[in-house]
Amino acid sequence: MxxxxxxxxxxxxxxxxxxxxxxxxxxxxxxxxxxxxxxxxxxxxxxxxxxxxxxxxxxxxxxxxxxxxxxxxxxxxxxxxxxxxxxxxxxxxxxxxxxxxxxxxxxxxxxxxxxxxxxxxxxxxxxxxxxxxxxxxxxxxxxxxxxxxxxxxxxxxxxxxxxxxxxxxxxxxxxxxxxxxxxxxxxxxSPAERLAEAELRAERLLERNRLARELHDSIGHALTVTVLQAGAAREVGDPAFVAKALEVIEETGRQAMDDLERTLVLLRETPAGANGAATEQPGIDQLPALFDTARAAGHPVEARVQVPPGTLPGVLSRESYRIVQEGVTNALKYAPGEPLDIRVAVRDGQLELRCANRLPGGGRSAAGAARPPAGGAGGAGRGATRKGGKGLRGIRERATLLGGEATAGPMAEGDGEWVLSVRLPLRLGS
Structure with missing residues (x-):
């Protein structure tokens, strides 16, 4: 036919x-x-x-x-x-x-x-x-x-x-x-079973997103510190500084390996009691070590942590650490060598986190602060480029899931500061 x-x-x-x-x-x-x-x-x-x-x-x-x-x-x-x-x-x-x-x-x-x-x-x-x-x-x-x-x-x-x-x-x-x-x-x-299945899929998706944020925050921070330390050591050339930089790189790499192992344990669905040490995650009590790493990378850090022991639930302590870690990583990447001011306090039933740093060229660096070489990891952008980054988006997601809010951006024009501010309720779900 x-x-x-x-x-x-x-x-x-x-x-x-x-x-x-x-x-x-x-x-x-x-x-x-x-x-x-x-x-x-x-x-x-x-x-x-x-x-x-x-x-x-x-x-x-x-x-x-x-x-x-x-x-x-x-x-x-x-x-x-x-x-x-x-x-x-x-x-x-x-x-x-x-x-x-x-x-x-x-x-x-x-x-x-x-x-x-x-x-x-x-x-x-x-x-x-x-x-x-x-x-x-x-x-x-x-x-x-x-x-x-x-x-x-x-x-x-x-x-x-x-x-x-x-x-x-x-x-x-x-x-x-x-x-x-x-x-x-x-x-x-049944409709109830279909709803339960949909909720299970949503929980698995949220879990994968959480693991992705964990990898981004921990591994991204480690790589940023490593690049900055290596660049500064090559630029300065002082044997004592080089030795200190290598020590920081080694310690940061070890912490990154621990974070990676924790994430892999979760991905493998290892029972919680099988490897307790591998599943422990850093909390707010480990912030001083994080600040020491930033200082070793050439950032003057002024930090005040006013949180009484035992005040924060475990999940809030862990998520707060990750939020501050991402704030420090952003400062290392986009404002190398600039002073970093961090405030962590409990006020009016809320946990307040504030990370502020001078924008490049907006303030004078502390004397003697080691800077990475020009064109390194820190010289790639300005504070404004951080607005749509994955790290800040992850911070907002963490804050939303915990019932809080997060804002980030430069202060009033002429102030020359970039500020990350997060408020989280102490009672989750409130």
Whole structure:
């Protein structure tokens, strides 16, 4: 068929014969169709066994048989649904035989709530009812076809045989699809389970973001100090200064390795008790060591930490250390050699963190302060370039998660200072 004819056929709404026939036949020969039929017939077999045990069929009318069978089946299935493991067993069986597009659409967890048990009972009763209907329809359909093809009027029925087979096959296809839809609806995760799964994914995402911030803060700080110390040592050339710089580089590198090991432990999901030393994180009590590292890098640091011991919760102490560490790292990178003023205090139920440094060219450096060489790590930018950096964005994220706020930027024009100010509530979530 030419392209024009194909286009006309598509516009007129008639499909090409070569596509119609496979579309009609493919579901009839698919393995999923017969796996679903087997699943349907299992429900029918269950109903048949119960019927044979009680009430039986001898000497009873059809109404009596149906009433007793339906009542007993419903009672037995409702009792089975009370067993938590029944939901898991049905979910596993449905995944294997109903062949869903996505396995997670059908849960394989045991019942945890009464709502799960009610849905399981609805599934069991619906499964047996649909399976029974399909079973009787299958038997009647096959019997009708057999009688038509073996009776005296076989030649009259023979031309309609393909249509009968096709119709019966598609009846089985849609019955299987209906069974699958019931399984997804009744055996799928409940709204509460879907919400819990979404919350778990959100927690994992937050955890990955937290680990990324930890790596950025700790490793970024270590690399900044190392580059500045190496550059200053090369520029100064004093053997004593070089020895001190190498000592600082060694200590900073060791701390960075410890931070990296802590992060890797968390990524590997090592149990908390397996390696306690590796999972300990620095807190606010280790700020003096951080300030000593900055002084060794050529920054005059004036720090006042007015936090009584035991005042801060563990998470607040750790996050405060990281915030101050990032403030110090920013000062080392963007204002090398400039005085750094740090204030950490508890006031009015809040922890206040303030890191201020002179902008390059905005103030005089302390005498004797060692500077890295021009064009090194500290000479790449000005204070204004810090506004959209990952470090400051991480500080704002930390502050927000802790219920606080963070601001960063230059002070009033002409003041010549860059200030990072963070306020965190002592009671988390307040």
């Amino acid at each position: 030419s392209k024009i004819a194909a286009l006309k056929s598509a516009v007129s709404g008639t499909a090409l014969p070569g596509r119609v026939v496979p579309g009609l036949v493919a579901p009839l020969v698919a393995g999923a169709t017969y796996a679903r039929l087997l699943h349907l017939l299992v429900g029918w077999i269950f109903a048949g066994i119960v019927l044979m045990v009680y009430p039986g069929t001898y000497g009873k009318s059809l109404d009596e048989i149906l009433t007793a069978s339906v009542s007993l089946d419903t009672l037995l299935l409702a009792l089975v649904a009370l067993v938590p493991a029944a939901r898991r067993a049905e979910g596993v069986q449905a995944r294997l035989l109903l062949v869903p597009d996505r396995e997670e659409d059908i849960a394989v967890e045991p019942s945890r709530t009464w709502a799960d048990r009610r849905r399981t009972a609805g599934w069991l009763i619906g499964r047996v009812a649909l399976g029974t209907a399909v079973g009787f329809a299958t038997v009647l359909g096959l019997a009708t076809c057999y009688e038509a093809l073996t009776g005296p009027r076989v030649l009259w029925y023979l031309p309609f045989t393909p249509l009968l087979v096709l119709g019966f096959g598609w009846f089985l296809v849609y019955a299987g699809r209906l069974q699958l839809a019931m399984a997804v609806r009744l055996l799928g995760p």
